[in-house]
Each structure stands twice: as C-alpha cells, then as structure tokens.
Amino acid sequence: MKPGPVMWPDAADSAIKGDLTVAVSYVTPAGGAVITSVSPAGLGDREQGRIGFTTSLGFPKKLERILRDPHVAFAYHTRDHGFADTTAYVLAQGKASVDLHPSPERLSAFMKSSEAFLGKTKRGPLWDWLLREYHQQRVFVDADLERVSVWENLGAHIDMTVTGTPWPQTPAVQAPPKNGTSPRVDVAELMRKIAGLPHRLVAYKGADGFPVILPARVTGHDAAGLHLEIPSGLLPPGGRRAGFLAHSFQPQCIGLSMRTLTGWLDVTDEGAVYAPHTSKGLAAPPYRTLLPVSNGLMAKYGFWRAQRDGTAERLRNLTAPANDLGTTQ
Incomplete structure (x- = not known):
C-alpha cells in the first residue's frame, strides 16, 4: 500500500508558508548537488504534503536535471523580509515533478498570492507586453515530500525532529574527480565576491539520493579552499562532491x-574544507522599477532561446514518459 502524504509539523508550517527566499538543491549526474535560491511565495499544500516553486525556461539545466533525477530538497533557512514567526530551520526532501504547461487558473492564482511577497504586479499596455513571458510562461516544480526535518533554531544546532521517512545511513565516501579535488577558482577572489552575502549553505547527496542542505559558516580560507563550520554531526566524514x-x-x-x-567537500576530524571548482553569480537591480524590467527581458530572451535551441522540446520529451503513465505534470 502506498503511504499517505507527509504532512509537515506545526513547527515547519510558518516557515514554509511565510519565508520569502528558500534554498533548493537538486543532484548532478556525477553525484554532486547544486543549490540555488528561489522565492516560492508560500507554495505548499500541507494536506497533500506538497511544496514547490516556479521558474522559467530560461534556466533549462536545472529543469533537465530535476526531470532526470527528481530527488530535491528545500531549506527554509532565513526569516529575512518574510512573514514567518518561527526560529526553526526546516529541511524538506521529496521527489519533484514539473508542470511545463500550467493552466491559466494556476498562473493567475500564483500571481495573486505572490504579490504579498514580491509586490503588486505592474499593469498597463507596456508592462503587459514586457512581462508577458515572465507571467505566462512560468514552469512549476512540485515536490511530494518524503521527509521533513526540523531544528529549533536557524543554526541547526539543536537536535532535529523528523516527520516521514527516517533519516538515512551515512553516505559512502565518493571517488575524487579525474581532474583532482583542489580549487579551480581563485579562493581569495571568491571570498571577496561573497563577503556581502550573509546567507551561506552547503549541500551534498545523501545515502538515499536526496540532497541534504545545511547552514555553513566560513571561518577562513587558504589555498585548500573555504574552511567551513557546520552544525556538529551533520556532515558525513570523507570527501564528496x-x-x-x-x-x-x-x-x-x-x-x-x-x-x-560546485566543488569538493572534505570532512576530517580537523574540520570541513570546501574546494570550489565552478562559480556563477547572479544579481538583480536594487531598484523597484528596474527589477520587473530585468525579469521581463530575461524571460523574453529565455523563452526565445528555449524555442530556438530545442530546450522546450527536450523538456517535453523528458516529461513524456511520466505523462504516458498517467502522472500529472
């Protein structure tokens, strides 16, 4: 018998419904994990045990990887500028599906609910044209939860409580990449770039295939990489992507x-060192009027590129097997 939905506990509800920005992680074909930030605008159905976020066709690699391996994780890790009134750190893990063609009703409902988080939607002939793809070509990523872990504080320093599937065994050490584990990015320059970015997290692939996202504090850096402080007992020993x-x-x-x-994480009795291999940055304009202009133009370009380079067709083909089996995407 298929188990029922994993409904998150009261301690997690405020964060899931009220956090402005959430960290999402998905796994890579090589066994690593990628983390990005999203604004889910409260997307979540507690009775169904389902959470999610929206994105656009302008970020095809993320969607392709999720479609190929649906194991994902969400970390509700900061209360900044949201509506949550809890101090809890929440890690939600589940299997994702992608709704490439959401109904007009779903898009409209999301636009209305997102205004409380992201501000009132710009209206008028020019804005309607500029934001057409941004509003109408959204893609929904929905995750049916299998485990929700809650710590009482954002530092994840107090024992966790787990709802759903029990916490898995410690994952095995991974084989190092062919090009070695040393940093491939200038570590000192990287530290300069992240100096003003206070929210920091690390993610790895757990033994059951789900990413694990944890808060991280950078305590220093050298030629070996970033020296990290992670809540005690939550990082598996050894090396891994x-x-x-x-x-x-x-x-x-x-x-x-x-x-x-992305990079290589090495955990020993002396601490954790992260050797960065790739580094990508994204910044939005710090002005209320320029932000929707930027979003609209990026969405237009991303949609055009997805149609031109075959991304849209590839994503449709990846969702086709699940649709053929009757799974709602």
Missing part, C-alpha cells in the same frame, strides 16, 4: 544577489 550557496536579498527580493558553487 558538494554545492555551496551564498546569497542576500532585500524586501520583495529587490537587490537579490547570489553566488552558486
């Missing part, structure tokens, strides 16, 4: 700034 996220944002996500890294 891992993702790192540093980000900041202002009310309504104005002035959003984000840097995502």
